[in-house]
Amino acid sequence: MKILVINAGSSSLKYQLYDMSNESVLAKGRVERIGMDSSILVHQPKNGEEVSQVSEILEHTTAIRKVLKILTHKEHGVIESTQEIEAVGHRVVHGGESFKGSVVVDQEVKTKIRRLFALAPLHNPAAMLGIEAAEKNMPGVPQVVVFDTAFHQTMSEKAYLYPIPKVLYKKHHVRRYGAHGTSHEYVSRIAADFLKRPVEELKMITCHIGNGASLAAIQNGISVDTSMGLTPLEGLMMGTRSGDIDPAIVPYVMNKEELTINEVDSMLNKHSGLLAISGISSDMREITEGMIAGYPNATLAFEMYEYRLRKYIGSYAAAMNGVDVIVFTAGVGENSIILRERVLTNLTYLGVELDKEANSVISGEPRRISAPNSKVEVLVVPTNEELVIARDTHRLVQNLIRNV
Ligand SMILES: Nc1ncnc2c1ncn2[C@@H]1O[C@H](COP(=O)(O)OP(=O)(O)O)[C@@H](O)[C@H]1O
Ligand SMILES: CC(=O)OP(=O)(O)O
Ligand SMILES: [Mg+2]
Numbered sequence: 001m002k003i004l005v006i007n008a009g010s011s012s013l014k015y016q017l018y019d020m021s022n023e024s025v026l027a028k029g030r031v032e033r034i035g036m037d038s039s040i041l042v043h044q045p046k047n048g049e050e051v052s053q054v055s056e057i058l059e060h061t062t063a064i065r066k067v068l069k070i071l072t073h074k075e076h077g078v079i080e081s082t083q084e085i086e087a088v089g090h091r092v093v094h095g096g097e098s099f100k101g102s103v104v105v106d107q108e109v110k111t112k113i114r115r116l117f118a119l120a121p122l123h124n125p126a127a128m129l130g131i132e133a134a135e136k137n138m139p140g141v142p143q144v145v146v147f148d149t150a151f152h153q154t155m156s157e158k159a160y161l162y163p164i165p166k167v168l169y170k171k172h173h174v175r176r177y178g179a180h181g182t183s184h185e186y187v188s189r190i191a192a193d194f195l196k197r198p199v200e201e202l203k204m205i206t207c208h209i210g211n212g213a214s215l216a217a218i219q220n221g222i223s224v225d226t227s228m229g230l231t232p233l234e235g236l237m238m239g240t241r242s243g244d245i246d247p248a249i250v251p252y253v254m255n256k257e258e259l260t261i262n263e264v265d266s267m268l269n270k271h272s273g274l275l276a277i278s279g280i281s282s283d284m285r286e287i288t289e290g291m292i293a294g295y296p297n298a299t300l301a302f303e304m305y306e307y308r309l310r311k312y313i314g315s316y317a318a319a320m321n322g323v324d325v326i327v328f329t330a331g332v333g334e335n336s337i338i339l340r341e342r343v344l345t346n347l348t349y350l351g352v353e354l355d356k357e358a359n360s361v362i363s364g365e366p367r368r369i370s371a372p373n374s375k376v377e378v379l380v381v382p383t384n385e386e387l388v389i390a391r392d393t394h395r396l397v398q399n400l401i402r403n404v
Helices: 060-071 107-115 124-137 148-154 167-172 182-193 249-257 261-270 273-278 285-290 298-318 330-335 337-344 383-403
Strands: 002-008 013-019 024-034 039-045 051-055 084-093 143-147 203-209 213-219 224-228 325-329 377-380
Touching: 002 060, 002 124, 002 383, 013 060, 024 060, 024 203, 039 337, 051 060, 060 124, 084 124, 084 383, 107 124, 143 182, 143 383, 148 182, 148 224, 182 203, 182 213, 182 224, 182 298, 182 325, 182 377, 182 383, 203 330, 203 337, 213 298, 224 298, 249 261, 273 285, 273 298, 285 298, 285 337, 298 337, 325 330, 330 337
Parallel strands: 002 084, 084 143, 203 325, 325 377
Antiparallel strands: 002 013, 013 024, 024 039, 039 051, 203 213, 213 224
16 A cells, blocks of 8 residues: 655645555655745656755645646656545644544544644644645545644643643643644654663653654653753753743743734744844754854853753653653654764763764664663664554555445
């Protein structure tokens, strides 16, 4: 079965086409700058050259149409016809309490996802655009949604409730949901396999540090706590998101600067984090270059980012009364040697001993970066949210076919 996996962002859309007979990726790519001038589609076929096309792509329906066109292109394509695509799997960040696992899309599922727009304003509306665009371009093809929040539905009340009037939970479902669950679950399983230990016996802290960033405390194989909250704004300092701040800052700043709710929301989600402190970029590569070049605001941004991450690791070690394994994953976690080094050389009190040489290796494979005498195993595990989405889609669509 061939499955198209879509991870739609507000102005981007990443895709991978899987052949599930051997879980191979036939092609992958991304469309960037949707709705802006000169959108770009970058397409990488399995055995071919990367191609990029610049054109006007005003919305997601056109983006998907272009993706399907290039997937079936005579020269760059990997399939004869779009009819070979038997199912589409989508990443949806927020599933609220409605979804504890992946589901096949129907009207009710779409209504529920729409109700959750306000809880993941950067992500859920984009995912819905992706779903609708796929429906338009591939009518009748089953679609599956895989939620970032699902893995964290195992948290206990003491971890997911906020100490605010309980009526807000009852009436408006205000609680911690977390995100990146697909990634936290996947890397925790790969890490346990790598260590040849049952995941149920390990206390793990998984650090998904990408553009969005979150930590999970995983005990007995289930998520017991995670740093993102009601929305993906809480927790770590991120590219453009503030992460934790004193909540009183919100009314204070709204009053002083005469900001509206939307303006303050945009300030915290889009104009904060690394971008705000460095004044240069939300991209960790540029921050690191700025720091090395001696630019003080880049250094400060890096130090705040590292410090906040390290404090969270400490708090999750406290939450579980110990930690056996720390895992780094996602864009920054997998690639930033310097960030991992700074974090880990300051966790010696936990018994962490870094192997600097192993930490400097650049690789796409799971690997150990702690020294043999380290009390805590520290691993880098490349995440693969798309593979998990493809597997869930495959399983659910096969069930669907069986039950027809
Ligand atoms: N070599 C690198 N060093 C430091 N950061 C990197 C490196 N490569 C990628 N990144 C960072 O990874 C982040 C993107 O991570 P990713 O997991 O792809 O995010 P998302 O899925 O949220 O778009 C960017 O901030 C980028 O700077
Ligand atoms: C939930 C979230 O922050 O996702 P991303 O890292 O893809 O922005
Ligand atoms: Mg991501």
